[in-house]
Amino acid sequence: MTSASKGSKLHRGRNAAQTRDTYAYEDMNMDGGASPNKLEREELDSVVIRFAGDSGDGMQLTGAQFTHSSAMVGNDLSTFPDFPAEIRAPAGSTYGVSGFQIHVASHDIMTPGDAPDVLIAMNPAALKTNVGDLVDGGLLIVNEGAFTKGNLKKAGYEQNPLDDETLAAYRLVKLDISKHTLAAVAAFDLGTKEALRSKNMWTLGLVLWLFGRDTKNTEEWLGQKFAKKEVVRDSNIAALKAGHAYGETAEMPTGVHIYKVPKATLSPGTYRNVTGNEALAWGLVAASKLSELQLVLGSYPITPASTVLHALSRLKNFGVVTFQAEDEIAAVCAAIGASFGGSLGVTTTSGPGIALKAEAIGLAIMTELPLVVIDIQRGGPSTGLPTKTEQSDLFQAIYGRNGDAPLPVISASTPGECFFQAIEAARLATKYMTPVMLLTDGYLANGAEPWKIPSMADLTPFPVEFAGSETPDFHPYIRDDETLSRLWPRPGTPGLEHRIGGIEKDRASGNISYDPENHHLMTKMRAQKIANIADDIPELGIEEGEDTGDLLVIGWGSTHGAIRQAVRRARKEGVQVSHAHLRHLNPMPKNTGELLRRFKRVIVPEMNNGMLVKILRGEYLVDAKGINKISGQPFKVAEIVSAIHDHLPAS
Amino acid sequence: MTSASKGSKLHRGRNAAQTRDTYAYEDMNMDGGASPNKLEREELDSVVIRFAGDSGDGMQLTGAQFTHSSAMVGNDLSTFPDFPAEIRAPAGSTYGVSGFQIHVASHDIMTPGDAPDVLIAMNPAALKTNVGDLVDGGLLIVNEGAFTKGNLKKAGYEQNPLDDETLAAYRLVKLDISKHTLAAVAAFDLGTKEALRSKNMWTLGLVLWLFGRDTKNTEEWLGQKFAKKEVVRDSNIAALKAGHAYGETAEMPTGVHIYKVPKATLSPGTYRNVTGNEALAWGLVAASKLSELQLVLGSYPITPASTVLHALSRLKNFGVVTFQAEDEIAAVCAAIGASFGGSLGVTTTSGPGIALKAEAIGLAIMTELPLVVIDIQRGGPSTGLPTKTEQSDLFQAIYGRNGDAPLPVISASTPGECFFQAIEAARLATKYMTPVMLLTDGYLANGAEPWKIPSMADLTPFPVEFAGSETPDFHPYIRDDETLSRLWPRPGTPGLEHRIGGIEKDRASGNISYDPENHHLMTKMRAQKIANIADDIPELGIEEGEDTGDLLVIGWGSTHGAIRQAVRRARKEGVQVSHAHLRHLNPMPKNTGELLRRFKRVIVPEMNNGMLVKILRGEYLVDAKGINKISGQPFKVAEIVSAIHDHLPAS
Amino acid sequence: MNAPTQKLTRKDFTSDQDIRWCPGCGDYAILATLQRTLPALGVSRENTVFISGIGCSSRFPYYMDTYGFHTIHGRAPAVATGLKLANPELDIWMITGDGDGLSIGGNHMLHVLRRNVDLQIMLFNNRIYGLTKGQYSPTSLVGLRTPSTPMGSIDAPVVPASFALGAGGRFIARTIDTDAKHLGPVFTRAHEYRGASFIEILQNCPVFNDGAWSHVKDKEIADESQLRLEHGQPMRFGENKGLRLNAKTIELEVVTIGEDGVTEEDILVHDESNKSMALLLANLEPPRFPIALGILYCDTDAHPYDQAVHAQVEHAKATSKVDSIDALLRSGHTWTVE
């Protein structure tokens, strides 16, 4: 699959299935690089922009601010930040390049775009590692000032690509951004190093101009951020304005025009940008409110999960207790202790951390305590690719524990959905007295999307009822007939003193039991309790297309946007294809098998080497095929479109 | 399933499918308990005896000695020790009862028998917990002397079952073994407590008589064991002889006859009894020899794996290094460190330990280092049933790690096979530079079988070749074209200095690489390397029956004996059923799918809630059905026979 | 903690479960003493929780008629920390063994001590793995032959009290299973202490390591081999022996009053709050020295972790401007589509 991911560069013209996901392509593709000299504003359905620079260049900030300004003008959007693994890689190195891609559109979009239409490269390394993705004829803005001998060498360029034919396929704009920035902030009497820090703001100013926006929002934001550091604030604002002014006044080279992406028609409401990890943290706090439980988070920092810990640490005003434990085992055990105590125990981590928590999760299964376990997946195995995204923990989530140890597994499909799935995880955990695993991934964690903010009043509360002192014939494993869920007796309640533990227990008394038949029945009971959840979740619906046909593309998690766009595109081409997306992975919706069987063929795109596909086959005996990409990068729409074509039944 | 396990008690007469696995049944079943008064020796094909008593009563020793003596007279045999979870439970308690079952036969058998024909109960608690398993009409010997008021109460008897009709279905022999023992050792001037310690030897003497054996072997063994404690030795021998003499001279009650089980016709060779854990330890040492590698074991004690650590600790003379680590994580990491250093790193544990080792196993997968991981499964989840057997770690073995992290998984089917599978694990680990998981279980670990001792000369050596200083263009991920296995460069070798780690590495240089395409290819490479092993293992054969037919019973691990006996029995009844047994679980033999499809129906008995069955379904899209028993006890032959009948295609 | 409504007795703290330790196990004595001590502490059953790991000792919670959680091997400190954070009102006793608490659980022990979570931590030190049938433990002496060390152990043992002090523990005590008169008051002091109180209990395992402490406990030699610490009292033991500081070597030395001109004055006076003293006392071992029993160290200046955690929560609640989740979701940049 990855070889196809470069496809957009190789193909020209109108073969939509093999090109990127914008309709702007044709307008911009200038045969052989020649282009009409029009500076008037061009109206486009969507544009993909990528900022790329050194880790120290502030590209994430620039991207985030551009995102914000796009949201304010009413575009739909989707972002993909791509960090280097190093904290601060040496300046100028290729592995120190930090990128931020944003897709802005006037219609609803679901992915940050396959390939950028506009690339801003702040130095040779950024050019080297990113230009291959730029569409032919794309606009390429480079900071000429950073193309020093030293930087060229670090990037592995034998000669300056700005000077030869290397970049002939693109509309190249060379600007000495460094010099312009220095000039813009000259009045502030800063050292050169300090002064150059504002390069990103100069660039942002220019790009804002390019999209016909003003600098107001960004100025406000800078004002807030550096309220106490006046010089920093003012020099950044100066650079920002200078960049904008440069666009307006300077003689722009051939081929540069102003992009205008009209407002998208989004459903009415109040919106904000939200990353998956933010949404997750807020969802947990909302769950705490809806369940009327104190939230206790036990966590240990790990990329890309740490920001959930950070976000919750700032929400103590909601009664949230956060505990940075000595390791992942202590983190999950503290959450279990908290649940035993009558709080909502939560633990957040990524794949390696889940591996370490496996034994303790088994304890929560055996003691039937509620627990929310969140795995923000990253590239594996082992340390793998810590800053990249992947979906390869599905097997671990469902199967990775000793003994027969089933638990519900759910997932989020978009950053905003992380909010709702955090609530769903808590609902299932407390209602069924079980640990619940929620899977998101690095792409959702850091990617942002405009999110229609829900109101708490619209969410269904699920207040927890603890066992009361008066419980007749109390023992801790008394079950609800319907949910098979046991009581939750909270320490501190007189009369409910009891002991639990990881050894098998008697189904009648809750005491330790080594009785063979009891173990058989308890194992079945635990399995049944989880299986029953299928009755408590929505049926599997169709996201796009009919509920029967030639081909079903079924996915889970963050591939949602790419699959949906791809199915839409293929349907426009007349292909009879539909999209279904699993949010509950264990148990699955009751109608899953039936739905699968209504299609002639089933394909399962996953950012792993084939996991959901194996489970679907084993569960429903359907000959589903996997479409697998294990490159630490999200699917491109074109990749899935091409897979759809490959798997259509011969007609 | 467990309810069926009591079946042998409920059904009378000749319905073989629902009774126990001996042909002696008819001879012994006396209508309504009446029985001919014959004391002559009765020749039987097989008899199942169970010794049951307090933990302190020495039942394991008694059983082991009886086993030994049976082996010496040439019977085939199979044993099942069943310990309480407590070290020393309070005397007289039901949960402190320790049992040892042994099946002796004149033909080849594979299980310790479904239900005992003879039960020796040393106290009320032992009677209470075991008598339900005794076949109707079975011989029941009880130590009347232990049926005190206190003991009866502890066992939960309201009145003495020896005095009422409770035991009418059995041929009851009440003996005051305590009193007889005291008398036998009176000469030694011991305290009562001390003197009573020999109760088990008195009992053994009686049982030896019952089977027409003399006490010579046991006397020798006592002589060795207590060489330095003369009084203990002599008093035990005195008790032993007294018990034997009692049988010979005392007026035995109605219904007691001498059992004679003729020699089995075993294939020629030198035999010994071996438990799975012993065989495992020896297999590892043999693997060390065959691979020409030093064995380094990193382990942390856990039931039922600890005895492998113990056994290897005694084998330092073979250059074995054993390291009792601070926990399971340190244990596996030390083994990985040893493998990095050029030794054969091995780690042994049970389910909870595997959970803890998951992250480190991922490291070994990523760094492609050989490692043998042995999981001696026990009842789960969590602490579960530590002293009971189960096969519920299969999912964990195959899937329980973060990321796409495949490794070979193999299993042993009998105690003796543990020896060969330990060697196979080491062979695969070193040949393919990968961790290998070997699954056994508590039943194999502690159960003994007569084992034809192999000669080292008959085993194929697989000496490891380390990378040499002269390796051209050396880097650590140079692969063998065929096996896809990387080099093994050993620290200390000049010129091969290199660095490895858990981060993804470049396929060409072995250096850290965050390149998307490289990660995709390396993930595929790691998967392919493991998948290729299917070409290096035997095809799946048929253990019993034809290679096509109505029904295939396919299993793995320690269910082997029960399945094989059951299939044999059903075939005798004319059922068209076959047995196949998987020893390689990942990858599976190449012909597995094809073989499965040659049968109309497939059933998969497992001591878990359905794992192999799910994998077979997903892999081969065959509608296999699970037969599941999760009671911490091995399958009874009758249970599987009954499942066979239930699943026969309608004809 | 709520005061119990009526005076409780030992029986009130005794659960209905059969005790499953071996006959003669030192754990019985500890259990009995604790069950007898709790009523005197005026605690309620419902607010009392026992948290343990895995091991013979860790069966303890089943025998207490309070709340209890028999967790997994080594993790009791983490579970107890989470529980205490969830509900600081609970009175938590943590039970662990030398293997559970110092082998697999050593890291959690380190961190629960340095954080000073308000718990009573009872470490049953029998210098052996009881439950798994007798392998050597981190406190086993060099040379001990066990199933996993048939040629004798070669690992230098951990001294629990030294480890606990190095970890930053602020209440460190040592006592003996069968010495109810010493055990009871130590429990009481540990319970009084607001923070992590670490109690090493020298415990006999008659089955796998019988007599591991007889060089300390045996009647005939107890006087000479036990130093019973009392705050403010000179460190005397045996007939007329005592400990003196050698200021040159900064080491303690055994002296006899009346010999070589040694007087009562020369004997070091125990000061629980002196960490240096505790560091020196922790390492003393027969035969050269008596073993120090009682409260080795008690630092009353430290604050319990759970209190500090909740103080931050309360402060945040009191000062935050974002007072509802709806407001939280709408904080920062938002825009409206009509």
Place this chain on the structure above:
Amino acid sequence: MNAPTQKLTRKDFTSDQDIRWCPGCGDYAILATLQRTLPALGVSRENTVFISGIGCSSRFPYYMDTYGFHTIHGRAPAVATGLKLANPELDIWMITGDGDGLSIGGNHMLHVLRRNVDLQIMLFNNRIYGLTKGQYSPTSLVGLRTPSTPMGSIDAPVVPASFALGAGGRFIARTIDTDAKHLGPVFTRAHEYRGASFIEILQNCPVFNDGAWSHVKDKEIADESQLRLEHGQPMRFGENKGLRLNAKTIELEVVTIGEDGVTEEDILVHDESNKSMALLLANLEPPRFPIALGILYCDTDAHPYDQAVHAQVEHAKATSKVDSIDALLRSGHTWTVE
């Protein structure tokens, strides 16, 4: 260890990998000093191995042209132990951070120290989690605001040297990243020591915890805030200050020579082999005290674990009567079927 055939230089120990630390990171200085020190130690590249966990510091092995293994978070001590047991000829340097070695890896650190496995253990203490972008670590000071402690940390920090002593460590040193003249000799001493040598290196993380050690390192105050230990020398620092033992409190106190009648004689002389002294020194911290740098403790009586392990193996080989696997399989009861 084999002697290298020719004299090596710093370059020989420098790998071809680009260094991926932030500009200004203290790790550079440590790397440079070690690369310069190794040639002088006369070690060979092929017998030298670097084992690390995960963290910025744990990237170290990639930059050394020796054998190296960048393992997983916290587990370097266990991997290194296994490697040393497999091949005691190897010369192993373990690299870890305050998070890697004292948070997730604290237990392995405890046990590698008490076992005294022959390794050089370098703990880069920047009092922060660098790699994961700045959360507080077990050595962070109370009050530190980080992304996970926005209201300030409330966990009392671990003192690495005190922990290591409590764990039974036998070679304990402390030094400073950028002080090559001090660092080099400490490395040399650690390398000489046969056993686990624990070296805490005060390291600056300019990105997430800049200046964490400036109260110790800054030129202007270094003299007053650093106590440079030398075996057999009085513990003097600053212009004319020194440490004296207060025999009453058993605590060290800062005195000025020439004031209050204090003379050079009163100043405590450093004795590396004195554990009591090490225990007192380990805890000293500015502003009340200078921080103790150099070899705090070195116990030359202890035996390395790996040697003892192999001694047992050799002894078993020499004395066992079962000399082949065939014989092993046939030991005990066997019988023959014909």
